[in-house]
Amino acid sequence: MNPKLTRRRFIKGVIASGAAATTTAAWYSATGQEKPSGFVERLVRINVNGQVRNVDVEPQETLASTLRYKLGLTGTKLGCNRGECGACTVLVNDVPTYACSVLTHSFKNDRIETVEGLESANGDLHPVQQAFVEELSPQCGYCTPGQVMSAVGLLRENPNPTRDEARHALSGNICRCGSYDSYLDGVMRAVELIG
Template identity: 50%
Template structure:
């Protein structure tokens, strides 16, 4: 059997010491080893965006990132964007306000992508939001509400 490697990962400003096989993706490390199941496994193939998290503040797909690659980097997941006292992130509030989900499975990825999208300044129009959120699929088709939520959260961030 493959031997495991010891990784020290910085996730949501907390240090996790994990023993994983080298092939383990960041997604599986988060869910199965660190117990952070907010990040979702959709296609596990880089096509749906459900596993989106941030590495050093940039949105990436955790299903196509080896956990070992993320060592020494700052990882942020959906569990890490609310404040320490539990106040939700403005994007989370906007998603609730606009009903920007139905089943909710793509929502953590949508929100992580939206947080980065707003930070990147890619929310100048609904078309731009749609283009820069296109890596996050929603099989329920809640796109109109998602765009509305991202737009409102971006406007609040500007205010």
């Protein structure tokens, strides 16, 4: 280690340089040491619901695990944890994504949105959420956050979908209660609310 580089001096240097966090990679860079073979950054920055969050992430950690167990965003549900049910759907750069099937490390430069980030600052529900309430779309509710996120993703790309287009867009989200009809009613109601 560089004898002149103390932990305190390192942190002060990082702050002075405008970096938002101390990272292990920065440590190796600052100390001039070689990264060990197989090195994967642990402390990563991800943008979730418009906020930059610093998280200690294991190399094989899925985005769903990070969101639920590191950031406390338990609205993202784990139904199967193997890419079959869609309960964990979040938006990555507006694209519906199964959070159980992607690694958090892949999204250091991306915009992640979860169901918790949809309400406006004054607490108003997102039109999709409002429409799902009005149409009583959820039953047990476990798949609902995933359905909401798929619907939001759809309406950002296609603000005026047909019912059939909505059906295809949400087809990666299983509802074991069988509330598909009510969710589609909700999507079409959201189209009206968005105007």
